[in-house]
Amino acid sequence: DEDSGTFKILNANDGGVFVSNTSIDPGFNQGEWSFVGKGFNTSQFYGVDKRPGANRYIGGLQDNSTVISPEGKSATLYTKYKVVFGGDGFDAVWNKQDLNKIIGSSQFNSFSRSLDGGKTWGDATQGLTDVGTGLAPFISKLDNSKRRPDLLFAVGTSGVWRSDDFGGEWELTPINNRWTLSSTLDIKVSLANSKIVWAGGSMTDGNRIHLSTDRGQKFKSTKKFDLVPLGNISGLATHPKEESTAYVLFSFAQRPKILRTRDLGESWEDISGFGAGTMSDYGFPDVAVYCLLVLPHDTETIWVGTEIGIVESKDNGVTWSLANNGLPAVSVWDMKVVDNQVVLATHGRGIWTLKIPEIIAAPVVNSTGLLVTGQLLIQSNLLSQYDSLHVFINDKVVKSIGQLETGELELTIDLQNEGPKKIQLIGFSEGESFTSNTQTIEFFKVRDLVSTYYNEFAIDTGEFFGNGFSVEVNDGFESPAIHTEHPYPDLSDLTYQLKRPILIASENATFRYQDVAIIESGLPGTAFGEQDFLDFVIVEGSKQGIDWIPIAPGYDASKDADWIEIYSAEGNGIKEVFFEHNVDLLQTFDPGDTVFFRFRLFSDRFTNGWGWAIDNLAIQSDVILGFKEDLLANRLALQVFPNPVRQQANIQFNLPGTTAVQITIYDQLTAVVEQLDLGIRSPGEHLWQWERSSQKDGLYYIRLQTAMGTETFKMILY
Numbered sequence: 103d104e105d106s107g108t109f110k111i112l113n114a115n116d117g118g119v120f121v122s123n124t125s126i127d128p129g130f131n132q133g134e135w136s137f138v139g140k141g142f143n144t145s146q147f148y149g150v151d152k153r154p155g156a157n158r159y160i161g162g163l164q165d166n167s168t169v170i171s172p173e174g175k176s177a178t179l180y181t182k183y184k185v186v187f188g189g190d191g192f193d194a195v196w197n198k199q200d201l202n203k204i205i206g207s208s209q210f211n212s213f214s215r216s217l218d219g220g221k222t223w224g225d226a227t228q229g230l231t232d233v234g235t236g237l238a239p240f241i242s243k244l245d246n247s248k249r250r251p252d253l254l255f256a257v258g259t260s261g262v263w264r265s266d267d268f269g270g271e272w273e274l275t276p277i278n279n280r281w282t283l284s285s286t287l288d289i290k291v292s293l294a295n296s297k298i299v300w301a302g303g304s305m306t307d308g309n310r311i312h313l314s315t316d317r318g319q320k321f322k323s324t325k326k327f328d329l330v331p332l333g334n335i336s337g338l339a340t341h342p343k344e345e346s347t348a349y350v351l352f353s354f355a356q357r358p359k360i361l362r363t364r365d366l367g368e369s370w371e372d373i374s375g376f377g378a379g380t381m382s383d384y385g386f387p388d389v390a391v392y393c394l395l396v397l398p399h400d401t402e403t404i405w406v407g408t409e410i411g412i413v414e415s416k417d418n419g420v421t422w423s424l425a426n427n428g429l430p431a432v433s434v435w436d437m438k439v440v441d442n443q444v445v446l447a448t449h450g451r452g453i454w455t456l457k458i459p460e461i462i463a464a465p466v467v468n469s470t471g472l473l474v475t476g477q478l479l480i481q482s483n484l485l486s487q488y489d490s491l492h493v494f495i496n497d498k499v500v501k502s503i504g505q506l507e508t509g510e511l512e513l514t515i516d517l518q519n520e521g522p523k524k525i526q527l528i529g530f531s532e533g534e535s536f537t538s539n540t541q542t543i544e545f546f547k548v549r550d551l552v553s554t555y556y557n558e559f560a561i562d563t564g565e566f567f568g569n570g571f572s573v574e575v576n577d578g579f580e581s582p583a584i585h586t587e588h589p590y591p592d593l594s595d596l597t598y599q600l601k602r603p604i605l606i607a608s609e610n611a612t613f614r615y616q617d618v619a620i621i622e623s624g625l626p627g628t629a630f631g632e633q634d635f636l637d638f639v640i641v642e643g644s645k646q647g648i649d650w651i652p653i654a655p656g657y658d659a660s661k662d663a664d665w666i667e668i669y670s671a672e673g674n675g676i677k678e679v680f681f682e683h684n685v686d687l688l689q690t691f692d693p694g695d696t697v698f699f700r701f702r703l704f705s706d707r708f709t710n711g712w713g714w715a716i717d718n719l720a721i722q723s724d725v726i727l728g729f730k731e732d733l734l735a736n737r738l739a740l741q742v743f744p745n746p747v748r749q750q751a752n753i754q755f756n757l758p759g760t761t762a763v764q765i766t767i768y769d770q771l772t773a774v775v776e777q778l779d780l781g782i783r784s785p786g787e788h789l790w791q792w793e794r795s796s797q798k799d800g801l802y803y804i805r806l807q808t809a810m811g812t813e814t815f816k817m818i819l820y
Contacts, residue, residue: 116165118144143179147447148241149193152440152455153201154539155466155483159445159453160204160220162191168206170220177453186223187214187633193244193436197251197268199539201468205269211238211258215269217595223633224593224706226269232258239287239303247296255291255299255318259283262301264318270593277301280310280323290338293398295345298366302350304334305361311335311350313367324367330357330378339394342439343401351406353390356380360394360406362419373419386413386422395437395444399460407434407446429454441466441485462486464536465527471647473514474603474696476548479646480513480525482538488529495523520546544568549602551696555721559583568700570596576715578676583717584701588674590621590713592705599700607722608693613641613653613685614720618675620668620712621658622705630655637705639714641683643690643697650700654685659711663801674712681816684744687722736785740806740813746820753790753804760784761808767792767817768803775802794819 103109111122118139146164153159157176162168168191169183189208197203205215205226211233215226232238238258246254246268254265261277284303292298299318302311310323332352341347350361350370359374359382374391375384382388393407404415405425412434414425429446436447442461446454463485471479480493484506493501493513500515506529517523523545527538546567557565559582562573570590575582586596617639624635640656659669664679691697699721703714739756753765763780775797780790799819806813 114144116144116146118142143452144450145452146449147435147453148191148449149207149244149436150445150447150453151194151196151204151438152443152445153196154198154441154464155201155468155485157455160186160194160196160206161447161453162194162206162208164449165190167191168194168208168214170204173219173221184220186216186220190240192242195244195246195254196440197246198248198440199251200268201466201539203251203268205244205254207242207244209240209242210234211242211256213242213244213256213269218704221631222704222706225708228271228707230256230258230263230272231274232256232260232263236283239283240285243288245289245291247291247293249296250317253296253317255289255301257287257289257301257303262289262299262312262314262318262321275314275318275321277312277321280308281312282309284309284334286334286336288335288338290340290348292340292345292348293342294340294347298340298345300338300340300348302335302338305332305350311338311367315366324363325369327358327361327370327372329372330376332357336391337393339396341396341401342398343396349394351391351394353392355388359386359389359391360419373415374422382422384415384420384422387424389413390433392433392435393437395439397444397458397461398439399458399462405437405444407437409433427456459486462531462534462536465491465529465538467525467527467538467541469648470525470541470543471644472543472545472548472698473646474548474551474698478515478517478523478525478543478545479648480515480527480541481648482511482513482527484508484511484529486529486531486536488531488536490530492528492530494526494528497524517545546601551603551605553605553607554723555600555602555604555719556723557719559717559719565601566598567601568596568598570594570703571598571701578674579715580677581717583715585715586703586713588713589710590703590705592710593707594703594705596703597700598702599698603696603698604721606687606691606693606695606697608688610724611687611691611693611722612720613687613699614683614718614723615641615716616680616682616718617714617716618665618677618679618681619657619659619661619714620665620673620675621703621714622709622711623658623660623666623669630657636708637703637710639701639703641685641699642702643687643699645691645695645697647698650702651690653687653690653699654683656704669711672711675715680717684746738806738808738811738813740804740815742804742815742817746818747794748820749794751792751794751817753792754787755790755806755813756787757783757785757808757810759810761810763788764807765790766805766807768805769797770801772803 113120120135121138147161150161158171160170167185167188171177171181192207194206202219207213213226214223216223252268256263262275263272265272287303289301297317299314312321314321336353337351339349346366347364358372358376361370362373374386375382390409395405397403402418406413411431412425415422432451433449438445441463444456466483469481488506491503492499525541529536559573576585619639622637628634638656641653642650644650659665662681736758741754763783766777767775802817804815
């Protein structure tokens, strides 16, 4: 605007489009930038993968982290993706057998994985020493096989890294000859045979592409292409049907772009048609090449991801042309077939997908659960038509169904024997079998439905089941309670489920319990659900045993001042720091719902603490938590209910003998809020009502003082 002397600046970068809204000349050091790229699809993906059975995607972005689309929603052009960890984002892999397992990468072999479908993430570099500048390629690489998805591969300066447990622990297969660290190191597992693995970064006299035929236990170098000199590669690819076939991709100007071997690297042919010349005789453009895909339903068709889009051959590499399929002229860095969908990572226009109905996809077991009726529920997605479908439990057919169309399918199965059940579906189409992912569930006999439940855990009644919990007496506690291991294990997801469903009431629908949670605290300022919240404990409910919903946010030792003090001192939990929780179930469920409940502890790979102890569980019950055992033992005891307190508190106490009684209420700074002398009181149970006046919300302490001792109890006003 020449009249006012003001201006705006548009800036397009690898994070999108921004505008400077300054009106001050010159404005560079005083301007403020605002994102205006909404609706502009400019994201630069290096790698991508898809969850089987759902339009949910994960990918790595240039300079903009690893991101994932929301759970339970089909991703569209306008979907807002969630950042799961930072840095440059590169390869990502979704486990095709256990759909809860996902792994992603950032620069120089920094890997992070999720074991709960993308909710929480933790480091995945245990045992991996090729991490960092000079030890790993900047563009980190990951690959596995659909047939053995837990076996994961990466590359570094020392050779090929293998993980048998999807990034839990890595071990090295060293490669000492004709192997040099470069930014183009790549690794691919054969689509046709999971025993065959290809790895390498260049093809020269001193460096070669390497081959393993025993799932990466040992490697040997392959032959060199001698027609013209080549150097660093720009990608590797394999064939979906032919196990001896592989492809090496290059991006040198006026040189071959695609070498193919059909004999496990004993010889190579240039199928891009450059030969020793400077132009292709087959119509392949002289452009950079990043990835290659042979279509599984039509292996004569080859798609090559280049810097100007997809170049296509319909005659197995004899002739080439730009594909006319609606994809923009954009760099394509990664291509995968998941289900019957081709998924592309483009470097500048986001993630693109194409459904090809001719590709027969395996059925997908989305989830399994136990209904309150005691039946096993299987929720599945049929992505193709099948002549028949068979349900396998522990490798035995338990149900067969005739011809089925595509769509969602729910199955209920009656089972008798308790124990772990491995569930798979196998669909048959034109004589070929297609096997689903695997889900495992612990099957138990459901107890009778009740509307109230109370358990002091004096003994283990068998009403709970799970991993990592037990009912026991522990040091620092006078009576049995639920305990995790002390200390609790790293990198674990422990659950303890009540076998008895609860009928949600219309009134007094409360879930109350006492606990001590000496759990690693998250980074300052983080909240539950964020990556840096680290370890946590939580109570969850489910109407089908499938979708578990928090009845209140998860928490750690920072929830209570005593807990965080013990955690910071690396101490142990004790009964004196029991905290009482009172959760309104009607904030999560409706009256008449039938709900299972469970306790859950999640921990990452690093620091842990003493653990978790839980006692005196009361669901929709008026029982005073933890008071009964003191009353029966004729001990000095103090209790407050309800707690938290809205307006009025019932202060209940038990006296083992006749004594003078004084009750004092303190705030967090130990300032006296109120003091009452109750005089001489006889032995037994007593109740005193306290009415809140002008006290602010927060934590308070109630102290019972007698000639026989003193008891203090925490009270929360809200």
